[in-house]
Amino acid sequence: MSKMLRILLACVLFLMWATSAHAVDTIHAFGPDSLKQIMASHTGKPYVIVVWGLDCAYCQASFAALAEAQRARKFTVVTIATDPADDPQARRLIMKKLQASGLASQIWAFGDAPVEQLRYAIDPKWFGELPRTYWINAQGEKRAHSGALSKAVIDKLSSHW
Numbered sequence: 001m002s003k004m005l006r007i008l009l010a011c012v013l014f015l016m017w018a019t020s021a022h023a024v025d026t027i028h029a030f031g032p033d034s035l036k037q038i039m040a041s042h043t044g045k046p047y048v049i050v051v052w053g054l055d056c057a058y059c060q061a062s063f064a065a066l067a068e069a070q071r072a073r074k075f076t077v078v079t080i081a082t083d084p085a086d087d088p089q090a091r092r093l094i095m096k097k098l099q100a101s102g103l104a105s106q107i108w109a110f111g112d113a114p115v116e117q118l119r120y121a122i123d124p125k126w127f128g129e130l131p132r133t134y135w136i137n138a139q140g141e142k143r144a145h146s147g148a149l150s151k152a153v154i155d156k157l158s159s160h161w
Helices: 001-027 032-039 057-074 088-101 113-124 151-160
Strands: 026-029 047-052 076-084 107-109 132-136 141-147
Touching: 001 047, 001 076, 001 107, 026 088, 032 107, 047 057, 057 088, 057 151, 076 088, 076 113, 132 151, 141 151
Parallel strands: 026 107, 047 076, 076 107
Antiparallel strands: 047 132, 132 141
């Protein structure tokens, strides 16, 4: 019986390790062509892209407001962290902040390309202020917003859906 218990415990620990390792793997490295991939995978559906960073003071409150709206309206959110995807500590903190917010999202973080190139790939008119959100309707038309999100801002930006 003791041997069976040890085997069972080992299996449980392995599954816990595999699940946590898989969660970290859900962060995709954002490259110069990633936005095209994101947009192609959401064709015909409204969604929001949130560009944010771990040092962004307004991002956590914006995530909370967005999570509340997401629960009520059931729309897709894609998050792109400006922190490096290849940094294990950044990956861990990205996952921790997003999980704490309750926001369900597809998760990306900046890849190996220069930061300026990645910002330009997202929006040539964007200078790096955070949070930056893009509200894309089913026809692919988008509205950009820089700054914190509140219920009123979310209602206004999502009105073109």
